[in-house]
Structure formats: structure tokens, C-alpha cells
Amino acid sequence: MEKETQQDQNDQEQLEQDKKEQPLTFTSKVVTIGVVGGVFWSLIGYLTYLFKFTKVPPSLILSPWALGEWKNEQLGQWIGILAIGLVSILVAFLYKVTLVKINNMLAGIGYGLVLWVIVFYLLNPMFPELPSIMKLDKNTMITTLCLYLLYGVFIGYSISFEYHENQRDSTSYSNK
Known part of the structure; x- marks a missing residue:
């Protein structure tokens, strides 16, 4: 009886060892990329x-x-x-819906540029503490533009990379 119990415990430990973690879904990865990108690049912006x-x-x-x-x-x-970081989740999903199939840094650069234009031109009246573009100094314009471009590349390239990896994995799995 003791041998059977010990064997069952060994079998159970063996099975738990063999279990693999379920990979994150693509949607979960997009959320993670959005939060990490938003928090990381806004921390850089704070610096x-x-x-x-x-x-x-x-x-x-x-x-x-x-x-x-x-x-x-x-x-x-x-x-x-x-x-x-929370708003960045929406930004990441917007990229997923519009540009996910483009596996190119230029798409991310363009996306960052569009985001900068949206925030500094279109949404400018919504932010009373944000001076108009004409009143911003050169350092602020260049720094924020660079941050938005890098943020766009991070979001864009990360999401596109994950999308193309999922596509590659699903085609290689179906070929087996």
C-alpha cells in the first residue's frame, strides 16, 4: 500500500513537471505591450x-x-x-486594428508621429496647461517628438512582431 501511495505521488510530481504553462493570448500580449510601453516611455518623459x-x-x-x-x-x-499606461492600452489596440500586419519600423515611426500630432494639435484645446505649438520651445518640441516616435516604434514593432510570430507558429503547427 505504501509503495502504491509513493508511486502515485511520484507520478503526480512527474505530471506536474511535464505541464507547460499556457502561452499568453495575442490580446493579452497587446495589453501588456500597451501598459509597459506607456509606463516606460512616460517614465522617460518624466526624466x-x-x-x-x-x-x-x-x-x-x-x-x-x-x-x-x-x-x-x-x-x-x-x-x-x-x-x-492605461490609455496606452487603447493606443496599442488601435495599432493592432489598423497596422498590425506591417512588420516594419517605419509603421511605428509614422504611428508615433500621428500620435504626436493628435496630442499636440488636435487635443491641444483639451489640455489647458499645454501651450500651443507656436508657443512651445524648440527643446520641448524635439524631445516630445522623439519620445512619441520611440513610443510608436516600441508599440508598433512589438505588436507586429508578436502577430507575425503567432502567424508563423500557427502555420508551422498546421504543417506538422
Whole structure:
């Protein structure tokens, strides 16, 4: 009886060892890419704000909704970074819907440029603390444009890479 119990335990341990983790779905990967991209690049943006390369802080995203001066302090910056991470999920899904099949860095660069134009031109009236393009200094324009281009490349290339890897894996699996 003891040998059977010990054998059952060994078999169960063997089975648990053989189990493979289920890979993330493509949608889960898009969400992860969006959050990581938003948080990472807004952290870089916060550093550029701290070092006076730009006058646009991450807390700018809070300006249409949050009242008070707290949003301009450090707590507001961290909440702004998290908010950008959440909004970035939508940005990642928009890329997935529109440009996912283009496995090219240029698509990401173009996507970042379009996002910059949307934020700094189209949504400018929504952000009362964001000066118009004509009133922004050269360092702020160049720094924010570079950040948006790099963010677009990160989102675009990561999502396209995952899409093409899934396509490759599904075709190689069906050929077996």
C-alpha cells in the first residue's frame, strides 16, 4: 500500500513537471505591450521633464479632469504615468486594428508621429496647461517628438512582431 501511495505521488510530481504553462493570448500580449510601453516611455518623459528637456510633464494627462495643485507635484506625476499606461492600452489596440500586419519600423515611426500630432494639435484645446505649438520651445518640441516616435516604434514593432510570430507558429503547427 505504501509503495502504491509513493508511486502515485511520484507520478503526480512527474505530471506536474511535464505541464507547460499556457502561452499568453495575442490580446493579452497587446495589453501588456500597451501598459509597459506607456509606463516606460512616460517614465522617460518624466526624466526629460526633470532634466528640463521638456516643459510637458506626465501629469498633463490629468489636467482636463483633476483639480488642484497636487497634480503638478510628484504624486500627480506618478498618477499621470499610470494613467498614460492605461490609455496606452487603447493606443496599442488601435495599432493592432489598423497596422498590425506591417512588420516594419517605419509603421511605428509614422504611428508615433500621428500620435504626436493628435496630442499636440488636435487635443491641444483639451489640455489647458499645454501651450500651443507656436508657443512651445524648440527643446520641448524635439524631445516630445522623439519620445512619441520611440513610443510608436516600441508599440508598433512589438505588436507586429508578436502577430507575425503567432502567424508563423500557427502555420508551422498546421504543417506538422
